[in-house]
Amino acid sequence: MGALSFLKESIFADEYAARKGFLQSLDPRIKTATFFLFIILILFIKDIFTLLCLYVFCLFLTKRSDISLGFFLKRTWIFIPLFSLFIAIPALFSVFTPGEALAGFNLMGVKLVITYQGVFSAALFVIRVITSVSFVVLLSITTRHFELLRVLRIFKVPQVFVMTTGMCYRYIYLFVEIVENTYVAIKSRTGTKIHYKKGQHIVAWNIAYLWMRSYRLNEEVYSAMLSRGYRGDPVTFNEFRAGIKDWFWLLFSAAVFVVLFYFNLQIKN
Amino acid sequence: MSNSIFDAKNVNFAYLGKYSALRNVDINIERGQKISVIGANGSGKSTLLHMLDGLIFPDEGTVKAFGRELAEDAFNDEDFSKDFRKKVGLVFQNPDIQLFCPTVREDIFFGPLQLGMEKKEIKKRFEELITILGLGNLLERAPHQLSIGEKRKVAIASTLIIEPEVLILDEPTAGLDPLTTRHIIDLLVQENASGRTIITSTHDLHIVEEISDIVYVFSQEKKIVKAGHPGVILQDAALLHVNNLTHIHAHSHNGKIHIHPHSH
Structure with a gap:
């Protein structure tokens, strides 16, 4: 934590x-x-x-x-x-x-x-x-991190790279929250001490769960981008x-x- | 000119080809209407809305929008794609999906910039929207720092800025406090009064009457089991109960137990 x-x-x-x-x-x-x-x-x-x-x-x-x-x-x-x-x-x-x-x-x-x-x-x-x-x-x-990202764009770093970095940053927070909540949920049910084998099992399950979440999120976010007119080359304001x-x-x-x-x-x- | 905006006929759809999400769905939506799609969780409401927004396509049957069939090929045509995205806006159920930019300001700007709108025009609409929705003090914040109500408002702003003819909303009031729910309902009614077609999915029966001219009820079998005027649908207690939209609720008044159907 x-x-x-x-x-x-x-x-x-x-x-x-x-x-x-x-x-x-x-x-x-x-x-x-x-x-x-x-x-x-x-x-x-x-x-x-x-x-x-x-x-x-x-x-x-x-x-x-x-x-x-x-x-x-x-x-x-x-x-x-x-x-x-x-x-x-x-x-x-x-x-x-x-x-x-x-x-x-x-x-x-x-x-x-x-x-x-x-x-x-x-x-x-x-x-x-x-x-x-x-x-x-x-x-x-x-x-601010978004200003740094915009600066990268001004220095001719490709837009797709800048946007992907920005989205990674944005969604890492969501995943950190998921991990945090999962940890609290596990703790509320198991207490603080669990057998190391059970611990390994929980960690492995968590990694798999997070991977599946990120995979689904990736599809959903892409849909949200398409829905708002994205066609592969993002346009931004400077x-x-x-x-x-x-x-x-x-x-x-x-x-x-x-x-x-x-x-x-x-x-x- | 035809008044029909969406015309879906005998639509079937299954995720990964095996998890059925829509069965034999027929729906016709006309310009300027307020439409509600109600049903329990997992009844196919969101799938239908995504289909109307051209994000997924039927396995069987057809969905026509503005007289043209929605299919993957149609969206390869840049002109059609751009025109359709300008005309139809979807507010996703989960604002964390819709708000992917680093700041609220950039998220609201994202749609119109992709659609090639004039920057001057975008800024004008932006100023109007942030005043209407009271987002002025959130513009430089990251979307993940906002409350669910604020996220929902930003998601609506990021769609409304495109000024779509059709506004589709997937459970726009889920998880909101009564005051924010009220703001959103007022906004939808106002948008409809200005000529916009509004399609909303919800299982909050309290808001249905205000936001609907026609209500479509989905069953757990992923079918539309009834369509009609909200007054008629909301009076049909048996229909609502069978489709998990109300439940039997018991409570006591002065020591007497009352049992009656209850909705949320």
Whole structure:
């Protein structure tokens, strides 16, 4: 139940996107394009300090968009960076990143040496992941999901793909509710403790039931689309309007991109 | 010009070729009429409405709409398909099926956009409809966040925006509170008064008189067992009882037990 609530809360909550913060007030097309620029920049930058500055800038934008920093840090640090830490740990050691020794220790008779270069690449990797994840999460929580889908359409992603994604999103909620209700119904009849074999049986039955429901739903929704004139190529409205603030933001982001990119090239040389 | 909109003759239909859903159904609907199709759950009402909307086709018999037979081939003709979809709108029984777009606004816009209507015209109709149905504060909400009554209103709006000649509604008041039911009934009566043909399936006998010129009664055998004026049909207690539309209800007044037929 906790997992289902988390799923509902994290995917379907439009609460933050509806707030009147800085990022929420921007045109979604321009916001998406500029965030895309930032993410490209993060992938190219090899200087930890510059990356840290971008991360701090992301946190600043979070605050300016009326999003609690505690919530945002929890949301970004919980899963993906944890995994990236696991990937980064081996890079600390001389086995994977040879170089100048920083510290060494014995583990079950094997001598492991941490190198300066190893620490640098592991730190660079983790900061790069957390900064890019933070920008992506910030974009997704400050933009309503249907606006993001419309933006995809503007960027020439095929309409059928965009529409299918939108419908998946729409119906996942329905299925989450079905699973939730089924779980409550089972619990009301069996109590909290059931034999694991019975549990397996219930889960298998649930999966089959859900599959059948989704199959039927698919046919019914298609009928509803046909009934309203759908003939294979959906038509939609695009009603975005960019203002002066959006153009300033675009200019600012482009300037940051150019300056940092140039600065990064200088470091390389 | 013929006044007949739908003419179904000896229609038989079975799901997957084996689960019979309609048997020997004959029905004729004329322009501007209010038609009710009543019957217990699983009696074939929804199947008939889907057939009138050209979503499924008879295994035997014919259904004609505006003088042309409804068949799969007919809908391959883009002009006919577009013309038919503009003329006939169906409000599905389950609004979760009908409302598949990310927001209420997009859902209402979906139909007319597919049918190639002018954007200016769509916006004008949209403004009128949201005022009539009081949907102004729901436009940016996701359909799954709405109450059943709100979903039902949005589903009706998403069909009415096409301004169809025929409005078909599959149990439009099922699960609604009395006030929302009243709003929907008033709307249907108003739409009919403006010339629209209204076809409604229901098993809520309280609303039948208001929304019908002719009532068709379906039996559990998936057949139309009687058709007639609502006054006549609703007086026929035996007919309603046999077809699971009323039940015998017992309650007490001042210590005396009363037993009488009861409908919902």
